[in-house]
Structure formats: C-alpha cells, structure tokens
Amino acid sequence: MKYKLKKFNNEVIEIAKQKSENFINEIRDKKSEELSNAQSPMEKYSIRRKYDKIIGEVHEVSAMSNEHVFEHYRKMTPNITDLQLPLYSRHHLYLKPKYGVPLLKAAYREHYQKSS
Numbered sequence: 001m002k003y004k005l006k007k008f009n010n011e012v013i014e015i016a017k018q019k020s021e022n023f024i025n026e027i028r029d030k031k032s033e034e035l036s037n038a039q040s041p042m043e044k045y046s047i048r049r050k051y052d053k054i055i056g057e058v059h060e061v062s063a064m065s066n067e068h069v070f071e072h073y074r075k076m077t078p079n080i081t082d083l084q085l086p087l088y089s090r091h092h093l094y095l096k097p098k099y100g101v102p103l104l105k106a107a108y109r110e111h112y113q114k115s116s
Contacts, residue, residue: 003108005081013092015107016100020093023103027054058099 031051038044070091077083089100 001105001109003081003085003105005079005084007112008085008088008104008108012104012107012111013088015111016093016104019103019107020095020100023095023099024055024058027051027058058095 028051031047034047034051035044038047070087073087074084077087085101085104086097088104089095089097093100093103095103
C-alpha cells in the first residue's frame with residue numbers, strides 16, 4: 001500500500017494513539033503476569049529490570065514532543081512519507097520509530113479501508 005503523507009490526518013493519528021496505548025498496556029500486562037508467577041525476590045527484581053528496559057526502549061521522550069522542534073524538523077525533512085513517519089511517531093505517539101511507524105501504518109490502513 002502506498003502511503004500519502006497528506007492523508008495522515010487527525011483521525012489516523014487518533015487511531016494510532018489508541019494502538020500505541022494498547023501496545024504499552026500489553027507490555028504492562030505481561031510484566032504483571034510474570035511478576036505474579038515469580039517465586040523469589042530476585043526473580044521479581046530481574047523481571048522489573050527487564051520490563052523497565054523494554055519500556056525505556058519503546059518510549060521516545062525527546063525534544064520532538066515540543067511543537068516548535070517538531071515543526072522545525074518537519075520543515076527540514078523532505079516531504080517524503082518514509083522520512084516524515086518517524087517524526088510523527090516521536091511527536092504524536094511518543095514512541096521510537098521502530099515501534100511507532102508500524103502502528104501509524106496500521107492505523108492508516110484501518111482508517112482508509114473502513115472509509116472505502
């Protein structure tokens with residue numbers, strides 16, 4: 001499917017945000033499940049560290065959440081979807097592109113297949 005940058009509107013972003021929340025909640029649920037099955041304090045400690053590392057890997061808490069910085073980078077980057085989507089991932093979903101771009105694309109497909 002060919003993605004058109006102009007079509008990444010507010011509805012698509014909202015769908016992607018919901019998918020992002022579900023993704024993070026799944027990670028948290030897995031953490032809770034593993035913690036409930038852990039036997040020793042050492043196991044619980046290692047599980048907490050593992051999931052803290054995973055959540056730290058997923059989240060993008062950078063200057064990209066600042067509207068001014070986002071607009072600056074968006075204008076500097078050519079208007080090519082593959083170059084803009086990582087910016088959208090960081091700015092709107094607060095996720096690293098590795099995780100956010102597939103969610104944005106899935107939201108795009110979901111929105112435009114529904115409206116077809």
